[in-house]
Amino acid sequence: MRGTFTVPDGLPADMAQGLFARPGRYEAILRISPSRETFSTTASTRHAGGRLPGSEGDTTQDFIGVNGPTFGAKTTAKFLANLKMLAKTTDKMEGVKKALSAVLQPIEAGLEAVGLGSANLQQLGGAAPVHPLGETYFSQTAYRYGDHVAKWALFPVSKGLTDLTGTAVHTSGRPDAIREAVNEELIEGGGTWELRIQLARDLDKQPVEDATIEWKEADAPFVTVATLEVAPQVGWTPMESTRTEDSLAFNIWHGLAAHQPLGNINRARRDTYTASAERRGAVNGCPMHEARTLAEVG
Template sequence: MPQPVRYSPSIEERQPNEAETIGKLDEQFAGIQETTAENYGHGVRAVHAKGHAIARGKLTVKDGLSPELAQGLFARPGDYDALLRFSTQPGDILDDSVNSPRGLAIKVFGVEGERLPGSEGDTTQDFILVNGPIFGAPTAAKFLGNLTMLAKTTDKLEGVKKAMSAVLQPIETGLKAVGLASPTLEQLGGAAPVHPLGETYFSQTPYRHGDYIAKWALFPVSKELTALTGAQIHTAGRPDAIREAMNEALAEHGGTWEVRVQLCLDPEKQPIEDSTVEWKQADTPFITVATLEIGPQPAWVPMESIVTEDRLAFNVWHGLADHQPLGNINRARREPYKQSAERRGRVNGCPMLEQKTLAEVS
């Protein structure tokens, strides 16, 4: 395998008017949150507002990793407490028959090392993943355009969204079957109603991996999880069908995933600034660096889980300097995600404080 590309600040290329674009992104986030707070009397996330499961587990970094893989969090073998939040993409809390991409946010505790600006003094590392290998926009400006379009659907009649989802889902299934999947159609309700526990989750955007550059993914490996890969959840007449399915599965068996790293070997084939280009596994395979295991547990406890959600915030910029987010999409997420969490905290009268240990998460 060719030698992986070494990280250098010069690998990134700032876009024209990037700061202005980021400011407008935050305005869209704020608009979504103002609308939903007024509707619900409660502050929720600007994206991935509806949580379906919160699970506690253990991340185990493998021993004997090669030097290019043994970087940052993965530099030494060991165990870390971890918390997982499964969600779907919209910024409003919808009936589960409105199909959208599945998201997974992971917070790893007890991670020591030089920190990214804004997370000094903390000892957690956040990962934000989605069940598709590419991001829905190539640039922050296009991301703003997509978010502006989605923001206009916030607070619209849920029946219209259900109807759109019913129409778009078979179209997107057909496109995906011939290799033409559309992230835009998925965002608008065309995603398949798959079981979150059977999915593979991708970082979509690149990150510094210590001395190198990588993307991350989480692959289900235990038989209980792989049995759910591709399985669909019947949502008709069940507004919280995903929570019900997650509760049933996790209470019975828990599961195990592998954390895998995909190193950048050629910045032409694996670009940093355009996250709509998939890094083909034939060119740079995913390699296992850790396992993530959760035992049998309730996935969603009414009221209790909502309180836990209110106290949690995830941001790709919260973690080690060795895992600095790269590319204009990641640069564009930094401040809007931070402001989104702070707005939510103000509305709910619950300032966002980063937990030191898993035991501090209620």
């Protein structure tokens, strides 16, 4: 998806930080991937401050969010243990993966109904295939926010999107069901989201190192700092979209120093994201590159 990311004038001082320190309109490119749903966007940010190591000389800021407020593991060691468990089960045989998902999804839905949703069950395949455009996407982990520490979330706000919130996508026998569902909605009406920031007010209630703990809105309210608008468009077309996706990579460590990722999970993501992008580029024969404008994306 291609859109416009707008920072308004008049933000309060504690919210006017980094990319959001001054009003502006930026081109943005967005991608949705199912694994739980992951929402990635990059916005052009010329002249907005110092860069994170590895992205010096670049001009874009990447945001990556997941449709759930907390991460599935407290530490990198625990997350690695989860991945090894997945490698022994759901990643081995597609039939086993489908069967496990079919069993876990109603269990997870029941737990969520009584406020006991499980990140581990969702990782194992218990997340229901909901419509991605109706979801709220969370950073899950903490970041610098200029002089502060914060988490962020992207909320759907236009009616066409909020009407989709919680709506299931029927995927049986439809390998491209999610892609088709997103395309249908984008062509009809596009959408508008708000990027909202949660500032850490109390590090006991809003810890940095334990991303399994949700920052409650009552203690750390969300404040809107930007809007993301996507005009009606075709979100995916055969061949063309594949070429675009093969050339793009998203990395939380690609951006401004004012929005440096924090915590042990984010530190582990720095090298693994880079290694993943390099591997994709080698396999696809298409090196990753930063698109500084939408015109460069194709």
